Amino acid sequence: MIERRRFAWLPVGVVAAAVTVLLLVTANGYGYHRDELYFRMLGMHPQWGYVDQPPFTPLMARAGIELFGDHVWAMRVPAAVLLGLAALMAAAIAREVGGGAVAQTLAASGALSAVPLSGAHVSSTADTDLLVWLGVIFFVIRALLHDNPRAWLGAGLVTGLGLYNKHLVLLLLLCLGASLLLAGPRRVLLSPWLWAGVGLAVLIGLPNLIYQVANDFPQAKMAEAVAENKGDDSRTLLLPLQLVLLAVPPIWVAGIVTLLRDRELRRIRALAVAYPMMVLLVFVIAGQPYYTMGLLYGLFAIGAVPTERWVRGHRTRQVFVGASVVILTAFGVVTALPLVPPKTFAGLNETIADQVGWSEYVRQVAAVYATLPPDEQRKAVLFTGNYGEAGALDRYGVGLPPVYSGQNELHHYGPPPDDKTVAIVVFQAPPTVLGGTCEARAALHNSEGVENEELEAKVYVCHLAEPWHTLWPRVQHYD
Template structure:
């Protein structure tokens, strides 16, 4: 494509890259099974409300819509996230076009996002992060569009975008703070005097208000969740780990955004967008201070790639197009080797061999701080069918006259969500759990004559003493599963009512 490509060809190129992103994600949608967090979000969708302990309600609405319209397979629940990932590529491409970028800049930007290991890995799972990235990118686009056109309508559109972003993931507050701070540091600070911006803020607040009221009425469970998250995960995050995550998450895209960040501050054509560079640096500082996970920052990269690609195109205008496009291909080639690590395109055993062959396995550290054979995301997609089948086996052993006096209890939300979702074909009853948002709809009392206990941490010992018989039905044996070693117990012959202890824990969890 010629550097001075007409707008229609630029549009076509952008749509082609967005389509490429969608196709890549579609390849891996139905492999390995549903992810632990996806089971949780499906469960949230089955209990629609204005809020939950872990997340705002947007992901639950998407999950409910996906299951109702497309079905309950992994492919069905992941289709909308894959489309959203493609929309992020599309929006980034239009940022490039808006600031004057041509075919080379569009190609450089979109290829960097499409083949980024980080964006590949987060772009297909039914999780808030893919939607969060889209709202961030769209916010940057609207602000850049306003700066280019001075049309106030683009500021007003920030209202629904930020509002939906707040209903998706509270982390958008970080980028709001970072963007406002970045704008204050540049000559674009006069933008903050526009009344349309404050109208948009009110609109965003009104969209977010139902969730805010829900959190208040339920004694702010998100704060309890954040404390648990900090104690169990975020405290393990280190400065070096966060920085390494930023440098590695986009693969060779590092060679685009890092020099591009310098161009944002020093290239005269990028002067009106210097606030983007400041917002990136401020965001990094905020996330480091709050010990955020590396992927929390992913939403800022599409805009950074867009400006970087434009800056690189500007300083390489004299280089022949053929050489430049060849350089893009060579630059992105290593990222192709990382595709099996980001998207489950290979059978899991073959993937493990592949990771070992190219020494990717040395990078697979999970939240437990230990190194494993595969990524934690892949491990979270494996073993659920085996666990559900064991649960069904236990349920089949219970006399029919005791089925209504039986409870299936799971220790964590992944187990509860998986057996809830996959257990439909076995006609299993709803699972009870005191993990995460499952406490919100847990019954006040449970039938206790028989308990099917899904135990991954040995907590069953506190309950089995109340029963005459504790039968181990089976153990999850897939070593690649994060649930490896989880046991399914059948407890029968109740000697005492376990509800007092259950009610005490439930009450504590809801406070």
């Protein structure tokens, strides 16, 4: 049986604290991400689920606002803490497979890679999901490698809680179950403790699951829309992006090889088999390339253990690995966090581009509204093509009419009153869906010169020919 070493609290704690502090001190950089503006709106309408996601991330954003005020950095505080916890969990996984202080610290350092930092900087669903997947992997290793069947209850607890953030953890369970059938140990699938863990996950996640059933599985429809709109690009980028999701890819490759070759780790080799299954499954469903991140980080943590053995007593190897970690971590920090002007890496990191220009765009919409005669202003509402635009107008549009959108959950917050016959519309294409007469009055632009989706948008003034209650079903769309 693998011997568990002492947990290296000092070096691991330093890395985890550095992750959180780094995110906190840069939290006010750039501006809101489009998803954060959306989460801010959703958080004001708490419920068990939304058409495009479970409730945890919007409510976490709401908690940050309630505690620290309505500021962009307030929404980012919880995410910074969660990524620090993910670093600790990665170190704990390395410890479970025999890693000492070096392996544990190396595993924790994976949180300083570009993709985890990007996700945590903008308060996304991905940073919480990362912690959930690592938690499930931790308890799976405890159950299988250390013959602790009660650990399946821990995996079930984490899964059930994780369902309130994102349903992607079900992909992990599906791939792990199939991998256990292929690679063993198969008899564990008959364990009453495993099925008790499954039952616990279902019980904890039941309210969110009931919401899905009661609303005709809206997130399944959302997944279909994402696959249709972004599926081709996702499939093209899936394999190349696996090499940049975490710094020092040879470490997670070492994790896969070790699981397949090391007899002492034979009972958890299903984790290695699960990864190619996961890649194939994500390809089939046209999921986003980062969907594999949680499992990949678990393999990275396991790979830190043979890396520790490989460098032990070899000064040259120690310098090589240390320099690789430092250089790639520094690259990740600079490309993910607001340390340089946004235009520098906006083309490389779309997350940066989506944080630029929102307050400027609102001022440009406000300027169009100001040109309307007073009688038309009284009849006006704002209508946007996407939730980023709606969220920005809701956040910065002081003195402007109420804002509506047909995208995703925001469709449920309409329609506008029928007596509002004038619409200030922000759309990427002429808003023919509204009918009536529409005139383009402005084109959105930002002073940073960053190219993002909003540069394709124009501001229209539309005079409607039919009431909103008849228009509203036609404007609904998922994306």
